[in-house]
Amino acid sequence: MDQRAVVTAGTGGIGLETARGLAAAGYAVTVVGRDTERGAGAIERIAEVATGAEPRFVAADLASLDNVRALAARLAAQGPLNVLVNNVGAMFTDRQQTVDGIEASFAVNHLSPYLLTELLLESLRAAAPSRIVNVSSGAVRVAKPTFDAVEPPGGYYGFHWYGRAKLANLAYTLDLAGRLRGTGISVFAADPGGAATEMTNGTMRSPKIVSPGLRLLWPLVRRTFERSTSGPASVAALPSILAATDASLDGQTGLLIGPQARPVPPIRKSTTKDMANDVLRLSRQLAPLTAA
Ligand SMILES: NC(=O)c1ccc[n+]([C@@H]2O[C@H](COP(=O)([O-])OP(=O)(O)OC[C@H]3O[C@@H](n4cnc5c(N)ncnc54)[C@H](OP(=O)(O)O)[C@@H]3O)[C@@H](O)[C@H]2O)c1
Numbered sequence: 001m002d003q004r005a006v007v008t009a010g011t012g013g014i015g016l017e018t019a020r021g022l023a024a025a026g027y028a029v030t031v032v033g034r035d036t037e038r039g040a041g042a043i044e045r046i047a048e049v050a051t052g053a054e055p056r057f058v059a060a061d062l063a064s065l066d067n068v069r070a071l072a073a074r075l076a077a078q079g080p081l082n083v084l085v086n087n088v089g090a091m092f093t094d095r096q097q098t099v100d101g102i103e104a105s106f107a108v109n110h111l112s113p114y115l116l117t118e119l120l121l122e123s124l125r126a127a128a129p130s131r132i133v134n135v136s137s138g139a140v141r142v143a144k145p146t147f148d149a150v151e152p153p154g155g156y157y158g159f160h161w162y163g164r165a166k167l168a169n170l171a172y173t174l175d176l177a178g179r180l181r182g183t184g185i186s187v188f189a190a191d192p193g194g195a196a197t198e199m200t201n202g203t204m205r206s207p208k209i210v211s212p213g214l215r216l217l218w219p220l221v222r223r224t225f226e227r228s229t230s231g232p233a234s235v236a237a238l239p240s241i242l243a244a245t246d247a248s249l250d251g252q253t254g255l256l257i258g259p260q261a262r263p264v265p266p267i268r269k270s271t272t273k274d275m276a277n278d279v280l281r282l283s284r285q286l287a288p289l290t291a292a
Pocket residue numbers: 008009010011012013014015032033034035036038039060061062063087088089090108135136137138192193194195196197198199200228229233
């Protein structure tokens with residue numbers, strides 16, 4: 001039977017290239033996105049390189065916790081799952097709330113992958129050895145590492161709040177790897193570095209996304225953003241593809257695969273047990289496995 005892989009936000013950008021990489025490696029790939037037409041286009045692009053079963057598309061808005069629960073139920077019903085790539089991520093210029101009333105950066109970049117992962121653990125266990133790959137970001141470096149509440153103290157700055165949500169997800173990922181040790185489910189984080197995608201061509205052009213201090217240096221900051229996100233999505237997908245498939249990682253877990261597609265040490269603030277506990281408590285409270 002074909003090995004099954006799911007890639008969220010897999011109809012465009014880095015996710016689509018990741019899905020193509022997994023399909024080329026023989027996985028039966030399911031991609032998730034919101035837009036059905038875009039999903040159909042992605043299926044064609046993935047099928048061009050697939051060496052295994054036909055790719056599939058499932059529609060879900062990963063900013064909605066109910067959509068995530070429904071997606072998980074649908075994916076779980078399809079049987080054992082070998083690879084889950086939580087690739088979804090988003091940055092918002094202005095503060096937004098999701099349909100669940102939760103700040104959107106935290107919901108999309110952390111709660112959605114957290115909830116999908118937790119709900120698919122049985123499917124991943126059934127396929128063991130299996131892998132979870134959570135897509136991270138270098139933006140974790142500018143993040144405030146406090147998670148007693150969903151929103152950090154201070155004003156809203158999209159890039160910093162995005163980085164904080166990615167930091168929460170990285171801490172959760174490393175902690176989960178420890179908790180799943182011995183189950184046959186390996187857990188990795190993958191940092192794509194940067195690529196020219198919708199996300200970087202959109203929100204990252206506005207000075208509003210950085211704190212007032214950095215805004216004073218905006219021409220310099222903008223040039224740095226542009227330089228670091230000018231590459232192709234196909235290269236930025238390599239860390240995720242390696243984390244999901246490479247035999248050199250068999251039996252390993254809890255690694256961060258860096259932009260050069262090799263393991264790198266995670267930033268120290270992502271590895272503290274207290275922070276992981278705070279993130280987990282907040283995640284369980286805001287995103288229960290079953291709807292209230
Ligand atoms: N690009 C970079 O330089 C960079 C750097 C560091 C980390 N990353 C991370 O890499 C991952 C991919 O980034 P990217 O730049 O490729 O992003 P992107 O271009 O914005 O990704 C587009 C994909 O995301 C899907 N998507 C967006 N919001 C969604 C939602 N609410 N529900 C379901 N699907 C959704 C889109 O599908 P629809 O249009 O159908 O919704 C499409 O498939 C993210 O986790 C990002 O944080 C990117």
